[in-house]
Amino acid sequence: MVSRADVLAFLEAKLAYEIDVVAAAEAQADGTAVVVDTRRQSSWDQGHVAGALHLPKDALDAPLGWLPGDRILIVYGWGPGCNGAAHTAQRLLLEGFDVRDMIGGYEYWVRNGLAVGRGSQVTHRAPDPLVTHVETHQLSAD
Template sequence: MTETASSAARHFAGKLRFETDPSDVQAALEAGERFVLVDNRGEAAWRQGRASGAIHLPTAEIAERAAHSIPAGVPVVVYCWGPGCNGSTKAALALSLLGYEVREMIGGFEYWAREGLPVEDDNGPVNRASDPLTAPVDAAACAC
């Protein structure tokens, strides 16, 4: 393997170690994997809609609330709005500085919702169809 190929392999392995995506998070939830899904957006965004099963822990409150909201030793997956927002990166950094094992859900809530994954708001479940530009319409997963 060339030095460039070796560097590329380390880079992509590192990304997969610290990033995940909505369909993989949903598959992990369905498989019963133990982790806490954290929505780190503000109150208005949380009320508007969130991934079903997530807890609300805004980035600004992580330092004071994480220990009460997330058991020690339990892995964490964080998400914010979407690919145009680095809020989940900020939250992942804050949680990792507190000692948590953290992965960032790339695509954020936008792609969670666009892929037709379970969404809820303060009134309960919200039914959304999959966007054919982000998820297969006739399959459970993209198989990528």
């Protein structure tokens, strides 16, 4: 049986390591963090977190000195069912970077209506009311 202390330690570590998409957007906006997309090139080309750096798995063997060492690196993959960001995070942590994993990944970034880059364009989709941090109000016909 797992003790309460073990579960609490696990949850504290999880909360220290993971960041949700809203907090990630805020950290990116205030300059304390840089968002890093860990998906393959074809996924990046379809759309990515606006302002993110691209570090696909096949580039992890190259030198990583081009990444900013003075800010938190927030890594993400496709969504909750993808662990590609965890592999990248492991490598970055071993290299001495301060890393967080963005829970929900790109899927929840988009579903929250946050800025998406594709080529030179930045767009926002309407937030999904099931997951959004934004208050949505329906207009009544009264």
